[in-house]
Amino acid sequence: MVVLTQPLVETLSHIKTCKYNNTDVFTGIPVIDLSDPEANTLIIKACQEFGFFKVVNHGVPIEIMTKLESEAVNFFNLSQVEKDKAGPANPFGYGNKRIGSNGDVGWVEYLLLTTNPDLSYHKSIAIPGNSHLFWSLVNEYVSAVRNLACLALEKIAEGLRIEPKNVLSKMLRDEKSDSCFRLNHYPPFPELLQTLSGRNLIGFGEHTDPQVISVVRSNNTSGLQISLKDGTWLSVPPDPYSFFINVDDSLQVMSNGRFRSVRHRVLADSMKSRVSMIYFGGPPLSEKIAPLSCLMEEGEESLYNEFTWCEYKKSAYKTRLGDNRLALFEKKPQTKPATSAAQ
Ligand SMILES: C=C1C[C@]23C[C@@]1(O)CC[C@H]2[C@@]12CC[C@H](O)[C@@](C)(C(=O)O1)[C@H]2[C@@H]3C(=O)O
Numbered sequence: 319m320v321v322l323t324q325p326l327v328e329t330l331s332h333i334k335t336c337k338y339n340n341t342d343v344f345t346g347i348p349v350i351d352l353s354d355p356e357a358n359t360l361i362i363k364a365c366q367e368f369g370f371f372k373v374v375n376h377g378v379p380i381e382i383m384t385k386l387e388s389e390a391v392n393f394f395n396l397s398q399v400e401k402d403k404a405g406p407a408n409p410f411g412y413g414n415k416r417i418g419s420n421g422d423v424g425w426v427e428y429l430l431l432t433t434n435p436d437l438s439y440h441k442s443i444a445i446p447g448n449s450h451l452f453w454s455l456v457n458e459y460v461s462a463v464r465n466l467a468c469l470a471l472e473k474i475a476e477g478l479r480i481e482p483k484n485v486l487s488k489m490l491r492d493e494k495s496d497s498c499f500r501l502n503h504y505p506p507f508p509e510l511l512q513t514l515s516g517r518n519l520i521g522f523g524e525h526t527d528p529q530v531i532s533v534v535r536s537n538n539t540s541g542l543q544i545s546l547k548d549g550t551w552l553s554v555p556p557d558p559y560s561f562f563i564n565v566d567d568s569l570q571v572m573s574n575g576r577f578r579s580v581r582h583r584v585l586a587d588s589m590k591s592r593v594s595m596i597y598f599g600g601p602p603l604s605e606k607i608a609p610l611s612c613l614m615e616e617g618e619e620s621l622y623n624e625f626t627w628c629e630y631k632k633s634a635y636k637t638r639l640g641d642n643r644l645a646l647f648e649k650k651p652q653t654k655p656a657t658s659a660a661q
């Protein structure tokens with residue numbers, strides 16, 4: 319018999335579930351080999367069709383990933399009292415089930431960190447144990463994935479035939495780049511409970527990432543799903559040796575809608591913990607987020623009103639996870655002035 323304790327029942331009543339057929343696996347995921355001379359063109363196709371692709375032959379040593387993963391596991395294995403010392407997430411720090419500050423919850427605990435050294439997050443977030451080792455592994459990992467994100471953005475610029483080729487990557491390399499990094503832990507959710515409700519528990523609710531580009535790496539536990547253009551949800555088979563890249567909202571705008579900011583979510587697994595690490599490459603706060611002028615064809619108009627990353631981020635952080643945050647910034651279709659018949 320499954321005995322649910324009262325606090326668990328209360329928590330679960332706040333977390334969303336979804337009906338999902340476990341056989342819907344994304345077998346057609348674009349796999350980009352970074353050493354392939356055709357990589358530029360293939361990345362563009364993937365950004366247009368899915369806003370999502372997998373990267374192999376990326377040159378990031380596997381130890382950089384596994385060493386940080388094992389530090390993350392050590393952290394998430396600490397007692398609740400110890401982990402809470404690194405919280406609450408405001409927005410940075412340790413968070414448990416609550417995502418953001420607008421009432422979203424999921425079957426997840428996490429550490430959300432800024433990558434901006436000026437904000438000296440090392441000092442404000444108390445990581446119990448060998449914190450020096452923890453921060454040095456975070457820095458090593460973040461600098462490797464930032465390089466990977468920049469390489470992908472340079473390939474995108476080349477594929478779009480726009481110059482200079484660092485037009486996008488320079489935002490992430492800027493010392494004021496407003497990027498962040500997240501370690502997520504999705505504890506297993508007993509199959510029996512899942513079967514009882516006949517539904518899957520949501521680990522991280524559906525959303526798009528607001529930044530420019532996100533680089534996701536996870537252990538060998540599934541859970542990540544992406545939504546196709548027609549709204550179908552497909553599971554992404556995990557691969558701890560590769561990275562998955564998301565097109566984010568700001569890149570959709572910079573491409574004037576040529577690229578798709580991918581809607582994604584994570585479902586809790588019944589048997590195994592999922593541990594993921596995500597680098598969110600963001601521009602400096604003052605950066606204007608607008609279609610790249612070198613990309614616009616003659617007579618092409620921007621689909622969006624002008625805004626800075628600071629304005630977008632402020633607005634995004636007031637919304638719920640699943641909201642279409644770009645909708646507020648889309649230009650309304652011009653209505654023709656009414657010709658008055660009663661003249
Ligand atoms: C509900 C929220 C959490 C989030 C900020 C927001 O108000 C809407 C966007 C969310 C998101 C999604 C991608 C990243 O995980 C994240 C760090 C981000 O920049 O935007 C989260 C925010 C968060 O967890 O605080």
Ligand SMILES: O=C(O)CCC(=O)C(=O)O
Pocket residue numbers: 500502522527534536542582583584594595596
């Ligand atoms: O944990 C994952 O695999 C993805 C989480 C995610 O989409 C996010 O943190 O924005």
Ligand SMILES: [Fe+2]
Pocket residue numbers: 525526527582
């Ligand atoms: Fe995300």
